[in-house]
Structures are given as structure tokens and as C-alpha cells.
Amino acid sequence: MWHQVFALIVKELLAVLKDRKSRMVLIGPPLIQLMVFGYAATFDLDHVPIAVYDEDQSAASRDLVARFVGSRAFREVASLRSGDEIDALIDSRTVAMVLSIDRRFTRDLLLHRPARVQVIADGRNSNTALLILGYANSIITDFSLAWMQSHGGQTPPTVLDMRARYNPSLSSQWFIVPGIVAVLTQVVTLLVIGLSVARERETGTFDQLLVTPMRPIDILLGKGLPGLLIGGVEATVIILAAILWFHVPLRGSLPALYLGLFLFVAAVTGIGLMISSLAVTQQQALLGAFLFMVPSITLSDFATPIANMPRLIQDLTQANPMRHFLAVxxxxFLEGATAHSLWPHYWPMALVAAASLFAAGWLFRRRVY
Amino acid sequence: MPPVPDAPPAILIDGVTRSFRAGGRTVTAVDGVGARAERGAVTGLIGPDGAGKTTLMRLCAGLLRAESGRIEVMGIDVGRDPAHAQARIGYMPQRFGLYEDLSVRENLDLYAELQGVPASERGARYDELLHMTGLGPFTGRLAGRLSGGMKQKLGLACTLVRAPELLFLDEPTVGVDPVSRRELWAIVGHLTRTANMTVLLSTSYLDEAERCGAVLLMHEGRIIGADDPASFTAGVAGHSFHVSADGIGKRRLHERLAGAPGVVDATIQGAYVRIVTETAAPPSAAILLPDTAAARITPVPPRFEDSFVTLLKARGGAAAAPFRPPAPGRASGDGAEEVIAVRNLTRVFGTFRAVDDVSFSVRKGEIFGLLGANGAGKSTTFRMLCGLLPPSGGTLQVAGYDLRHAAAAARGRLGYMAQKFSLYGDLSVMENLRFFSSAYRLRGALRRERIAWALEEFGLGPVSAATSRDLPLGYKQRLALACALMHQPDILFLDEPTSGVDPLARREFWHRINALAEAGVTVLVTTHFMEEAEYCDHLVIMAQGRILAAGDSESLKARLRTEGHPDPTMEDAFIALIEAAAPTRAA
Amino acid sequence: MSGSFGRLRGLLRKEFLQIARDPSALAVAFLLPAFLLLIFGYGVTLDAHDVPIALVVENPDAVTASVTGKFAQSPYFRTSSFATIAEAEKAMDAHAVTGIVWLREDFTRRMLSAGGAPVGVIVNGMDANSARIIEGYLQQTWANWMQARAAERGAPPPLPVAVQQTVRFNPAVSSRDYLIPGLIAMIMTLTGALLTALVIAREWERGTLEALMVTRATIGEILLAKLLPYFLLGMGGMTASVVMAVTLFGVPFRGSLAVLTGTSALFLLAALGMGLLISSLARNQFVAGQIAIITTYLPAFILSGFIFDIGSMPAAVRFMTHIVAARYFVAILQTLFLAGDVWAVILPNALALAVMAAIFLGVARLGARKRLD
Incomplete structure (x- = not known):
């Protein structure tokens, strides 16, 4: 029996590697996506254009402006002479933020009166606006503390000492790139597996397989194991790219990661085989895979946090294997998690894998035409 | 309108060449073709699949541009002014160009709008077309739900919404049962006679040539003959004979005659073997069958196929090599052993009874044919026998097992060759053989030996590294048969095994099947080709899910034999049976 | 001329009947957009609220009580108390809390010392974006507490600079108000490019286009008959999305409907042009579907400014976004919904859309022949 399964696996891999269409699915798009996702999918502020309206034009105000311009987050693209220009610059999206310094800024500082600074952000991208406000606040707080130190003022009673665990420099790439491992592994496995049975149905070879002495379990294994293999290789390549190219730290145990990967790819393979055995043509399989992929990525924590979703939807995401693999x-990568601590994410994936593989095996025999 | 004597021919093709790039190679589909088709006649473009018929037809319809040469349609240069030419032609592509999710009526409306038929004229025109095609009762049905024959007629009706001067039909009869084929030919004949329409029709069915006014015989991108069909057959008049001999089975007889000196072609025709000789003189029994006493040789009228085969053989077509059939794995017992038993088999889809109370049995070493029109239930029966579909009622046993529930080992005793020679197209010949041998649980030395056997016996050695998708159709068919025989099965299932392949490849195929049957392998075959029915020992003809008739081909033909019709063909017999069962269809 | 009208009418009727009868077209045109709208309307938000944070107070007294009280009152946080930092960190490892506020044993005493008392703040930085937003909330809450304490005692402000924050167009800083407008571009990409590419490839596959080509219909009529239904479908999808956005999700719409309609039409034409081009390159539904997803859907998601800010992308990627039609439309949509008819945004982006539509449709039209080769 293992001999037959092995022959089917060899055939399956040959078919994938020799077919130009499948090779295209495996190699080109994942690489492009890795690069595009890795660099484009970022929430970090990077030289966001701002304008400065400095009415004070003093040493203190210039020091404050210099702190903004000197940070990696901002770059100054306009220096305003009049407050009337602010609206036009923001409306036209020329700048994402305007820093406006009151003309009594230095005087108020020296008199220990609140020295007024206005930060105006474009709310059309509310996420960027929030980040801008956060950055601006911390730059201004730093300025305040430095001012008090150098001018012998009263120091504030408390200071914030902020640290970020797992990702001290708060790099988006550290968050997104490991996520790509999950997204691309799912896309590739789903497409390759999802299309395999549909392709055989289209060409009529599936009937031929069913007529051989192979049992449904043999066919299931022969179709599913290449999925595990291809998904595993694809994931390994991206994991290597994450470590070597994007320099994301790998802190936990590799066996824990690969146990998760195994369960995840098994679950995706099961879903792919289900789609495949329901679809009559490759086109239907492609659309089916797409219809599954869009919700599963949206509800996975990849770019849209699950923690912010309503309770009901959060519960729903428990059935999404991608969500659990992302957590793994x-x-x-970042928390140094161990297999023991990841148990709550392993068993839902195992459950989905078992259920979907079982259903796929059943559909193999039931589905006709 | 009588044909104008000085008018240019309907189609004039001069030195036309067209090639395509496929998988890194350049394939010349049409190679320096020159031909003409006269007005008011049916010109048949005849040749096997891959001969270049579709490409030539698309060139004529202005859908492809020729690399060299020139085509004139109704006196218009198609290459230069396709729109002008297209206004005067009707064109039905393969698969009929129908929108499957539109109803019959909606398809007609669409083409009426596209061809600019005024709404006021449509009513009368539709009535005429619906009457002619017999689609009247089905105007509301979606085209995708029509049977193959009805789709074909709807496709034809759509191209005829505005009567064209010149009608192109690309393989209109492929995959369509004999009754529908005959109906289509009746319509085409009617159009040329009453509407003075010119028709160019392509087909791979050689027997249809005899219905054409003129024939263009195409092979490997070239026209190898152009004449009226009578001239083709006249060229081989006196070359055809029926041979029978006592004390020798038809298959053994066929094998001996095929190798006999002076014989160009030998095919089994029911109880006889039909031969075509090199010379017009009646062959002597002593030369043909030296050690057989009682051989009877009767001259028979020539057929179109005789001349085609003679032409192909003259061009160096390979003669069938002697075939060493594999000994079936567990051959035992005598010829009376019942290998396949079907009792009261029924299959219901929803409310539709696709197979309705069917019973038959197949004995060991027999070639058993399952014939029927489209939708008659033969494919459903076939799939149930293979264990691909569970029956709704009744029992079936193959080699003593119900394959649906049998252990995997039971399936190891049968070989299966699916329609369209289902192979893994991306895999090489060798990889296909390796895979199927493993799937059939061969291993080690036995596996190597069987692969070597397949490469040797089927002449696949030289192409073992070729990607199977790029193989010519004949090779694909050989590879598919080789894969099905890797494990020396006792029973062989063949689903439409030779559709589209050229007549030489078909002969070679049946030569092998005959040898297998002689060696004790039981063969069950479904087919559209009525000539192939002649090879069968036993036939079942199905219609509307039931068995209409059973017996050997001679007894089925005998029912139709009359004074005025002394030698009915299998097709005549088939159509007569179908029409008798459903008299409404004949309208 | 009347013949041309009749042919167009016939082709259009066919196209509408096919859309209505094809489940996969209905799934892409209606099911997926409805899912996306609902999930983004009700589920997806980048705004943190009820963030679970741990309060570690090693030496509770009145001062620490006022600090913890401030955090407990904030709508952004859901607080829980821990006695030691080790326990709190354990809770963070278990993902039970996302942030920790840590008041050490000597907190109250050191408030009077020179450097001030440090408030330890630890956030889970894994999701960098959420972490930054949470940091901002924590910082703001802390500043509020200091301000209130100073005011209570009549002392000068603890920090010399007073920041006045203004968020234009979206004062509540709701991510829904910025995501939903961009989503409309995604939905129109689905019908405009993906669906169009698929249905034309299907006509190639089934040989129906071959039959159409030999009729009197001109190539212009055949193309127009493909564009018009999917144009209407896309505009219908846009209208439905806008109505849902405004009525169901309460996203403001401050621009004019005329500008919305005009720019949507331009974007849709560009998307349809892409769809046409793809289907003429790949006459196979499977390949066409894949190309459409990779060249239109994914870029519309990642490179359009729909979720990720284009301004923060590396220069090379930013440059690439200029060939993504959705980028221009997302900018227009966000402005129309939240800001109004700002011509400085609308005109250049609409011009870019018009140029792209002209190029794609032009190339598709020029490449289209009534021939198979």
C-alpha cells in the first residue's frame, strides 16, 4: 500500500513541477508577495510629510522643530508664513500633519505658563493620525523634560518609563513578516491542492485512479502528503527569508514552530481537498479557494487585529486555522514560545485538519460528475 | 437562383500555410494547401483528428490569417476583407458556439439580433427552423440541458437564422449519436437542394464522405485527395471482398488475413472478415489461406474508407505489427464462465431514471459492446460497472465482486481505459507507465519487466522521454492501452476507445484487442462507432435507460434485411431500432 | 445604424441573462462584497478599546489609588490588579493582558525627589501598530493624571508645553470611517477586473467568441456589450456600498454625489480595461483568474493606501504604487467621504484614473481583432 501511495506522491510532485501553470503558482507570486508584503505592509511612520508654522521663531521653537525633523518618522516639506495655508496643505494631502507653534511660546515657557503647541493631523487615515499624534506627543514630552532640565525648572513628579516587550523597537516588519509565512503557505498549499483533484476530474484521470486497486485512504494520502511537502518547503523558504533577509529574531523552538506548521498545512490541505472534490473545473476550484482565502485572511489577525473585533466574531475566528498558525x-519568532504554551492553538488546527480530511475522503467517493 | 456559370467557386484556396507554436516546437497545421469548393454543393473536409481541418476552416472563415497563400470565399479575398466575407457566411464552430446558460429561444434571439434579422421576420423563420430541427417543444429549455444531438441542431439553427450563402460546419457530428447524425445530414441535404446553399463540412467519420458532393481528404496538414466520393470508391472497385471460413474463428481468420500477401486492409464485419486487396482481381483462397479448406470469398461493393486506407498505406502508413498479448493473470476455466453479471440494474438521478432495469451477462474471452444514443444510459451503466457510481437498485458483479464494495484487490483484476485517453499530460511516457504500474501494485522485477514489455509491444520505446501531452493522438491511445494492461487484467473496460483517431490507428488498436480476447481477456466496450460494433461478439443497444435489443451484429442486422435492402449496415440496424422505440423522434 | 443597435441589444440581453444564471458570477459580484462590507463594517477596526492592562501596585496608598483610578476610568482600558510584576509579566506571556502599568514600592516617596517617580509601562510589542496606539493611550492617560493633580494643588503645569491635538475630518479617529471608503475600491476591483476577465476567458474557452466573430457584430460592439453590463454591475455595487456605509455604519459623506459618480466611472473603466487586457492575454479562465488576483486584487489591497499608508512605504514600493489604479481611487474616496470635494486631491487623481482608463481600454481595443490569432 505504501508503495502505491509513494508512486502517487511522486506523480503528484512531478505533475506540479512540470506544469507551467502550477510552477507559476509556486515560485513567482510568492516571491513577489513576500517582497511587497514585507516592505509595503507597514504601519511604521517613515518620513511622513509635515509642515511647520512657527510663529515664535525663537531658539526654543527651532529646537522643538529640529526634534521633529530629526526623527525618522517625519520630514518637513513646507514651512508656513501664515495660518491660512494650513487648511489647503492638509486638504490636498500634501502633508499629513501641521505643527503650529504659538507666537508666545518662549515667553510662556519662561513664565511657567502653558506654552501652546498645536498638532493638526489628517484623519482620513485614522491609523496614521493616531500614530502621528503618539509620536508628536512623545517628541514634545521629551522636549519639555529637556527644557526643564536645562532651565532648572521644577521636574514633574512622575515620569513614564516605556518599554515594549518582544519587539522593543516596535517594528512592523517583525509583526508582518512572520505573518507572511502563514499567508503564503496557505495560498500556495490551497491552490496546488485545491486544483489537483479538479484538474484530474477535468482530464478524466480521476476515474482512472478510482478504478485502480488504490483505496480512498491511499488516494487521500497520496494527494495530501504532497501538499504537506510543498507547504512545508514553501514555509521553510519564507522562514529563512524572514530570518536572513528581514532579520526577524527567532526566539522560540523550531520543533514547536514545525509542529504548528504541520497541523496548519494538514488543515489547509484538508480544506483544499474539500474544495477540490466539490469543484468540477479548475476555474471553480480557483474561485472556491479565493472565496475561502479572503475571509480567512481578514479574520486571522494578519493585518486586522482580532482583539478589536466584537466577541461573536472573535469566537468565530477560533475555527480559522490561519488564526492559530499566526499565533504560533x-x-x-517573537515571544520565544514553546510547544507547551502553544497547546491552545494546536488542538483547534488538529481538529479542523481531522474534520476536513475526513470530509474530503468522504466526498472523493460520493461526488459524481 | 440557379448557379451562375461564370461565378467564381464558393471557396478557392491557393498555397495556404499556417503554423502554430506549441510547447517550444512549431507545428505546421496547414501545409501548402490548395483546394476549391463549388457552389451549391456539400464539400466534405475529411480526415482524422489533428489533420488540420479546423485550422483550414478557421482560415476560410477569416478567423485566422494565413502565413502564405490566399483564400477567396464567394470571390472575396478573406485575408484582405474578412468582414465582407463574413457577412455572407454562416459558421458553426466545434461545440456549436452555444451559450449554455441561455435557453433555446434566447440563443436564437441572440443570433437573430447579431445577424440583423428584423423582428417581423423572426416568427416565420423560427417556426421553420424549429420544425426542421425538431426543437419546437424545447424552446424554453437551457441549451446546457439539451442532449448532444439537440445542441448540434440548435447550433445549426443559430447559424441559419439568416440563411447564409455559404455554411461552414466544423465537426458537427462529433460526439453525436447515429440518429442525430442522420438527421443533420437530412437538414444539410435539404438546405443545398432547396436554398441552394453551399456547405463546407469537416468530419473524422469516413462513412460520411459518401454523403458529400465532393471530398477534400486531409492528412497531416495536406490535402491528399480531392474528388467526388464516387471517384474515390471507383478507384478501389473490385478490391473488396468478404471472407469466411469454416472451423476458424473470425478473430483468428482476421489475424491471418491481415498478414496475408496482397491484402491491404482487413476488418471484422460481424461473421465475416472484409478485406481490400492490392489488385482488382479476386484473390485465390489458396494464397490467402493456404491450409484452410473451406474458405468462401464473395466480392462486396467498395467503401470510401477502403480508398482512404489504401491511400494512407501507399503513403507509408505503418502496418500493424504482430502483437504478443499478455497472458491474463489468472486465466482459467472455459469460455462459458460468466465474468460480468448485471441483474435488474437501475440508477435514478432525482426523478430521472438514467438506467432502468437493465440485465445482461458477459462471458469470459468475449468482446461485449454497449451501444446507444447520447443519454441512453450506457455511460451510467459503464460507470456503475467500474464501481465509480453506486447503483440505485439491482445487482452487478464483475469477476464475482461488486466493485463498489470490493476489496482493492478485486479492482486489480480489471483494466480501464477512459474516454479521451486520460493520461497525465505533464508526465512523460515513462513516468506514466511507472505510475500506473505502481498504482496496480506491481513492484520489483515484475514491474521492470512489464514496463519493458509495454515499451516494446506498443512501440513506445523511441518516445519514452516525450511529454505525453505532445504525443500524436495515435500514440496517446497506445500509451493509454499500455497503462491499462500493465497488470495483465482479466477484464478490460474501454470507454469510446477510438474516437477521432485515424483509421490505421483504429485498425491497429482493434488488432490488439482481438489478440487479447483470443488470449482469454474479457473486453467490455462502449462506442459510437457502428463499425466497431462489428468487432463485438455480443451487443446490447440501449435507449432511454433500457435495453432495446441484444445479440450479435449479424442477428441485429438480419432483422432489417429485406429484398430491397440486402446488406444493411450496423448503423441502419441501430437507427431502425431507435426509431422503432421512439417513433416521435423520427419526425 | 439600427442594425448596430439591434446587435448591441441582443448581446446585452445575453450578458445580463448569463450574469443572473451564473452562480460564480453572483458569488464574486454580490457574496464577496457583502461579506467584505459586513466584516469591515462590524468586525475590522484598528482602534484599540477595552485593552486589558495589568496594574501592579507594590505599595498601595492614596496617591497610587488616584493613578489606578484614572486608568480604570479610561474607556480605552480594562484593568486588573496584580501584586507583583512577575505575576503581571506571566499574564502578558499568556496574552491575558496587553500592557502593564507598574508603580514600584517607593513610588509615592520618589515623587518628591529630584528625578521624579518612574511609572513603569510595558506593552506587548508584537503587534507593533496596536502597541504604538496603546502606548499613546497610556501616555495620554498619564498626562491627564498629572494635569489633574497639578490643578488640584494649584501648582503650575507639570510639563511646560501644552499640546492641543486636532484631528481633521475624523475627530473621533475611527478607523471604520477610513477603511470603508477604501473598501469600495476593492469591491469595484472584484467586479471590474476579476469578474470581467473571467467571463471573457470563459467565452474563449467555450468557443462562443469564435461563433460571435463570424456574425455581423463588429469587434467594437462585442467589447461594448461586455463592458456595459459589468460597468453597471460595478456602479450598482458602488451605490449599494455607499448606501450601506452611510446608513448602516454611519460613515459621513461630505463630498458631492456627482463627483463620486464621475470618479467611480473613471476607476471602473480603468478596472474593466485591465480585465479586458488580462482576458485577451490568457484565454483560459484559470490563468485569467490568477493573473487578475495577482495584478489587480492584491495590489488594490496592499498598495492602494486602503489599509497601509503609502507615505510610509519605501521609495521603490511607493514608486510602484503609481501604476495601481486603486491608489488614485482610494485617495479620492477617502477625501470625498471624510473631507468633501477637495479639488486639489480629486483633480490630479481623477486625471491619473482617466489616463489609466484610456491606456488600458485603448490597448484592449487596439489589440482586439475579429480573429483568433
């Missing part, structure tokens, strides 16, 4: 990858 990020846990192992």
Missing part, C-alpha cells in the same frame, strides 16, 4: 509563528 509570531509566538515562536
Amino acid at each position: 509563528v509570531r509566538g515562536v
